[in-house]
Amino acid sequence: MPPLIALEQVHKRYLMDGVAVHALRGIDLAVERGELLAIMGPSGSGKSTLMHILGCLDLPDSGRYRLDGVDVTHMDPDALAHTRNRTIGFVFQSFNLLARTSALENVETPLIYAGVGRDERRERARAMLERMGLGDRMGHLPSQLSGGQQQRVALARALVTRPPLLLADEPTGNLDSRTSAEILALLDELNHAEGVTVVLITHEEEVAQRARRRLTLRDGRLDRPEGPP
Ligand SMILES: Nc1ncnc2c1ncn2[C@@H]1O[C@H](COP(=O)(O)OP(=O)(O)O)[C@@H](O)[C@H]1O
Numbered sequence: 001m002p003p004l005i006a007l008e009q010v011h012k013r014y015l016m017d018g019v020a021v022h023a024l025r026g027i028d029l030a031v032e033r034g035e036l037l038a039i040m041g042p043s044g045s046g047k048s049t050l051m052h053i054l055g056c057l058d059l060p061d062s063g064r065y066r067l068d069g070v071d072v073t074h075m076d077p078d079a080l081a082h083t084r085n086r087t088i089g090f091v092f093q094s095f096n097l098l099a100r101t102s103a104l105e106n107v108e109t110p111l112i113y114a115g116v117g118r119d120e121r122r123e124r125a126r127a128m129l130e131r132m133g134l135g136d137r138m139g140h141l142p143s144q145l146s147g148g149q150q151q152r153v154a155l156a157r158a159l160v161t162r163p164p165l166l167l168a169d170e171p172t173g174n175l176d177s178r179t180s181a182e183i184l185a186l187l188d189e190l191n192h193a194e195g196v197t198v199v200l201i202t203h204e205e206e207v208a209q210r211a212r213r214r215l216t217l218r219d220g221r222l223d224r225p226e227g228p229p
């Protein structure tokens, strides 16, 4: 089987006021199914840019990205969205839940887009929230939940469609250290028990310690040796 993620010489530039920012400078990366990988790096090193490309939210300027064996580098937006919905769950630093919507409805939403019928939707959303330890919070609005609980709702929403890949961009960035540890333990457990491949972006060493493989991004390159440029 090909790796779940295979990047070859991926470059990404942004144009800001006529000045090019070279955010990714030739990324080679393979992630196998079942891995839990942490990508670390200081602010501005290209972590979110890499995450957007891994998540098919953006395309490389050059290089190649194969996801689950399929070359997505030149896909049109519709095909890319379809691949994304089928393959990837996302969690972010700022939970991104729908504010006026209950935990249960938040988790059901991706199943609506996936065309799952109402009863099955409700059943799967309930089961996923119970899995996250939120069986008694299903009717709560995000504002009625703690940060850690909101992130667990976001995790349930990300995983309810059973994607093989979970991408987490600074998922504990807004949480205190104890709650961070709980979320990381949950990611670890989901990785082990369900085999979901996890790519976690963080700039915190303690967070990265939980991963079985760690890579560092510096100035748009992975694992450049220490020392002067
Ligand atoms: N939409 C954008 N437009 C212009 N420059 C951007 C944009 N997004 C990111 N950048 C620049 O690209 C570089 C990498 O940013 P980013 O991927 O957000 O880094 P990180 O997530 O590691 O903090 C930074 O120099 C940033 O300013």
Ligand SMILES: [Mg+2]
Residues within 6 Å of the ligand: 047, 048, 049
């Ligand atoms: Mg970022």
